[in-house]
Amino acid sequence: MGSGIEVRAISESEIPAFVRADAAGFGENEQLAEDSPRWIAAELDRTRAGFDHDELVATSRGYSLELTVPGGALLPAAGVSSVAVLPTHRRRGILRAMMTALLDDAVERGEPIAMLIASEGGIYGRFGFGVTMQAARLELDVRDVTFAGPPPPGRLRLVAPDELRKQAPDLYERIRRVHPGAVSRSEIWWSEQQYDKRDGTRFDVLYESETGVVDGFVTYSMKDRWQPDPAHRLRVRDFVAATPTATHALWRYLCEVDLVRTLYANRVPLDSPLPWLLASPRAATPRGIYDFVWTRVLDVPAALGARTYATDGRLVLGVHDGSRPDGAAHGTFLLEGGPDGATVSATSAAPDLVCSVDALSTVWLGGVRWTTLAAADRIEERTPGALATADAMFASTPLPFPFTWF
Numbered sequence: 001m002g003s004g005i006e007v008r009a010i011s012e013s014e015i016p017a018f019v020r021a022d023a024a025g026f027g028e029n030e031q032l033a034e035d036s037p038r039w040i041a042a043e044l045d046r047t048r049a050g051f052d053h054d055e056l057v058a059t060s061r062g063y064s065l066e067l068t069v070p071g072g073a074l075l076p077a078a079g080v081s082s083v084a085v086l087p088t089h090r091r092r093g094i095l096r097a098m099m100t101a102l103l104d105d106a107v108e109r110g111e112p113i114a115m116l117i118a119s120e121g122g123i124y125g126r127f128g129f130g131v132t133m134q135a136a137r138l139e140l141d142v143r144d145v146t147f148a149g150p151p152p153p154g155r156l157r158l159v160a161p162d163e164l165r166k167q168a169p170d171l172y173e174r175i176r177r178v179h180p181g182a183v184s185r186s187e188i189w190w191s192e193q194q195y196d197k198r199d200g201t202r203f204d205v206l207y208e209s210e211t212g213v214v215d216g217f218v219t220y221s222m223k224d225r226w227q228p229d230p231a232h233r234l235r236v237r238d239f240v241a242a243t244p245t246a247t248h249a250l251w252r253y254l255c256e257v258d259l260v261r262t263l264y265a266n267r268v269p270l271d272s273p274l275p276w277l278l279a280s281p282r283a284a285t286p287r288g289i290y291d292f293v294w295t296r297v298l299d300v301p302a303a304l305g306a307r308t309y310a311t312d313g314r315l316v317l318g319v320h321d322g323s324r325p326d327g328a329a330h331g332t333f334l335l336e337g338g339p340d341g342a343t344v345s346a347t348s349a350a351p352d353l354v355c356s357v358d359a360l361s362t363v364w365l366g367g368v369r370w371t372t373l374a375a376a377d378r379i380e381e382r383t384p385g386a387l388a389t390a391d392a393m394f395a396s397t398p399l400p401f402p403f404t405w406f
Helices: 012-025 037-042 094-108 161-176 187-191 244-255 300-306 357-363 370-375 386-394
Strands: 005-008 049-052 055-068 074-085 113-116 130-141 155-159 201-208 214-223 232-241 260-268 288-297 313-320 331-338 341-346 353-356 379-381
Touching: 005 094, 012 037, 012 049, 012 055, 012 074, 037 187, 049 094, 055 094, 055 113, 074 094, 074 300, 094 113, 130 357, 155 161, 155 244, 161 187, 161 201, 161 214, 161 232, 201 244, 214 244, 232 244, 288 300, 288 357, 300 331, 300 341, 313 357, 313 386, 353 357, 353 386, 357 370, 370 379, 370 386, 379 386
Parallel strands: 074 113, 232 260, 313 353
Antiparallel strands: 005 049, 049 055, 055 074, 113 288, 130 260, 130 288, 155 201, 201 214, 214 232, 313 331, 331 341, 353 379
């Protein structure tokens, strides 16, 4: 970094400057910035900002998450957000300094995983992050949508945001504790969610099973449009369902709202059953698949040892961590695992598979197959059959999915 540049945590009095710089870095109006002062203040010691003498010119922050891994274990994880550098201070090494500081802090806190949602896809691989979870973008013309079967049982209720706030956290907690890839939502997450009124009017719907149990909810917005007939646009903001019946009921509701022409959903799991609920699955063809959540393995034994595996197996993994060669994600590791658990330890044995830490960070939850990265020259198979073993062991059903924008 240049002379006079310092990276450190901010003080409470510096929160307004942090919000301004963060918004400017993303080209946003300060009043519409996603990060509220309360959210930043909640873990002020996890902020890392770049200062040019007394001027705040770059922002980043970490925060505490729990990540569910296959088998249901909850791993402490470092969320990373608000990463921005003012255009006046690009290419000075400030980003690298902030990321190093955030990852150092995560290691000190005993968090074996860091995770983020990237604004640009080419930034974070250099820091050891990989695309762990993907999502689909849907744009449905609801005139093309016909459901294959009858409506499911249960009850749908249109509720006020306060009612949703009472019901949704408990349901979300039920789901995220068993679904691989899901992340925790704090009280501040629920209370500080920003709703951009430019997207239209907000609506919240609860689904109750035949026995009266809340098994799903959806938040969506509608924006009116007349051509001159009604052609309103509906955008799904948050969709959470605990059962196949709840999933069916909520998707059916969304596709049958009066006056709507187009339905947008930007965060849909790749294994969503929606296409198979329809008489013509083609109506729900994704408009694109994108990198949703990037993770960074910081401690191989802790991360891989926390999850269960689809089949019993034994692998020796050689992992290269170029940015943190003295860390717990660099070396050769013996993995012995199965449906009942796993052990991971350092070993001097010859590796069966060799990869960089960003490749391991891509495949470790089972959202991307080892053979897929091997075909892209990202993983080297040194023992014949090891890739097939890895694919079988690391497979995850359902696919990992976070449910949450964080």
